[in-house]
Amino acid sequence: MQIPLLDLKAQYKTCKDEIDRAIADVCDSQAFALGPAVTAFEENIAAYCRCKYAIGVSSGTDALLIGLMALEIAPGDEVITTPFTFFATAGCIARLGAKPVFADVDPSSYNIDPVAIERKITEKTKTILPVHLFGQVAQMKAITEIADRHNLNIVEDAAQAIGASRDGTKAGGFGDFGCFSFYPTKNLNAFGDGGLVVTNSEDLAEKLKILRNHGQNPIYFYRIIGGNFRLDSIQAAVLDVKLKYLDDWNEKRRQNAAIYDEILADSPITPPKIEQGNISIYHQYTITAPDRDNLKDFLTENGIGSAIFYPKPLHLQNCFKDLGYNEGDFPVAEKLCSEVLSLPVYPELTAEQAEHVAKTVLKFYEQN
Ligand SMILES: *Cc1c(COP(=O)(O)O)cnc(C)c1O
Numbered sequence: 001m002q003i004p005l006l007d008l009k010a011q012y013k014t015c016k017d018e019i020d021r022a023i024a025d026v027c028d029s030q031a032f033a034l035g036p037a038v039t040a041f042e043e044n045i046a047a048y049c050r051c052k053y054a055i056g057v058s059s060g061t062d063a064l065l066i067g068l069m070a071l072e073i074a075p076g077d078e079v080i081t082t083p084f085t086f087f088a089t090a091g092c093i094a095r096l097g098a099k100p101v102f103a104d105v106d107p108s109s110y111n112i113d114p115v116a117i118e119r120k121i122t123e124k125t126k127t128i129l130p131v132h133l134f135g136q137v138a139q140m141k142a143i144t145e146i147a148d149r150h151n152l153n154i155v156e157d158a159a160q161a162i163g164a165s166r167d168g169t170k171a172g173g174f175g176d177f178g179c180f181s182f183y184p185t186k187n188l189n190a191f192g193d194g195g196l197v198v199t200n201s202e203d204l205a206e207k208l209k210i211l212r213n214h215g216q217n218p219i220y221f222y223r224i225i226g227g228n229f230r231l232d233s234i235q236a237a238v239l240d241v242k243l244k245y246l247d248d249w250n251e252k253r254r255q256n257a258a259i260y261d262e263i264l265a266d267s268p269i270t271p272p273k274i275e276q277g278n279i280s281i282y283h284q285y286t287i288t289a290p291d292r293d294n295l296k297d298f299l300t301e302n303g304i305g306s307a308i309f310y311p312k313p314l315h316l317q318n319c320f321k322d323l324g325y326n327e328g329d330f331p332v333a334e335k336l337c338s339e340v341l342s343l344p345v346y347p348e349l350t351a352e353q354a355e356h357v358a359k360t361v362l363k364f365y366e367q368n
Helices: 008-029 036-049 060-070 087-095 114-119 140-150 202-211 233-263 292-301 318-323 331-339 351-367
Strands: 053-057 078-081 099-102 125-129 153-157 177-181 195-199 285-288 340-343
Touching: 008 036, 008 233, 036 053, 036 195, 036 233, 053 060, 053 202, 060 087, 060 153, 060 177, 060 195, 060 202, 078 087, 087 099, 087 318, 099 318, 114 140, 125 140, 140 153, 195 202, 233 285, 233 351, 292 340, 292 351, 331 340
Parallel strands: 078 099, 078 125, 125 153, 153 177
Antiparallel strands: 053 195, 177 195, 285 340
16 A cells, blocks of 8 residues: 555545636636735635734745744844744744744644743844644743743744644734745645735734735835735635635544554554644644654555654754754754654545554564
8 A cells, every 4th residue: 555645636636626617717817916816815714714814925934034024023133933843934034134043842742842932032032933833833822921021022833733723722813923834735735835924913914915015005116125925816716715625624634643643552652742722733743753764764665655854953954053053952852853753644544544554653663
């Protein structure tokens, strides 16, 4: 049995006619840039995230960048974030000339540890940028309390967490901004790149709309320096179709995760821990595994896809060497990088396939 880490062709089959029609409608309209398809999608996704405003942008990376631009993050500022995340989280901070300041993560949720955040606050700190990694919302109550106490902004990197919630609040609805990615591997995915920012602030929403279109308002009069961060209408049309299926798809991921949880409960691996009050969307089902690299090879030999998110923490990446971090600075993140492995959990994965993956993991430890 061949089981990939993700099967986008299987997903396309489930909604092909609807998507093809939506794309054809945009082609007929020839309104490709910020047309009615974008506005319609923004309204639907704002309601879905239970936020007042949604602003479609060109990618998840640009969602983070434009959010930080709207908060006027600049050289001399510090933004606290996790070293155990995708590059773009910290890349956007550095691209604005500000300093990414890392704080270690919690070993069981993989998300930034609020206690570690508080220790990193200085008079230069402007913003906290938590990531809801692998589909589970970070400890936002504690993080919000810290932000309030120190008068800091919060930008949520919710690229992996659309539809996830904590204590009834959806990802993206805790901070000044919630930033989403629609990269093809994400739970809600476009036919190319796309992203979105949600906010409950009318002023910030207005600023984002101006920033994503070069800073112009009215046309050809530039109030501030923005860029081309527009979401394509074709992508919005595809996403609007898929949004209707998202809760269903996320539920199927949870069902597959439950199969893994049960079969792997007494095995040498540690399953992902979902904290009380959280509903995860299992963007990834990420275990920590002894002898991880050999387990990964064994799965590959057996036709099962898996991946290491992430093999190297950001504080040890060459591009951030000027920040002056060393090995040992964030022991939890460093240890996770040597132990984590993500297993296939996509919605179209059948229960039988999930059982087969879990039993193959068990087989590896029985033989070794
Ligand atoms: C995917 C991702 C991004 C970037 O999104 P793109 O759409 O690929 O630019 C940022 N942060 C995290 C945590 C991500 O997973």
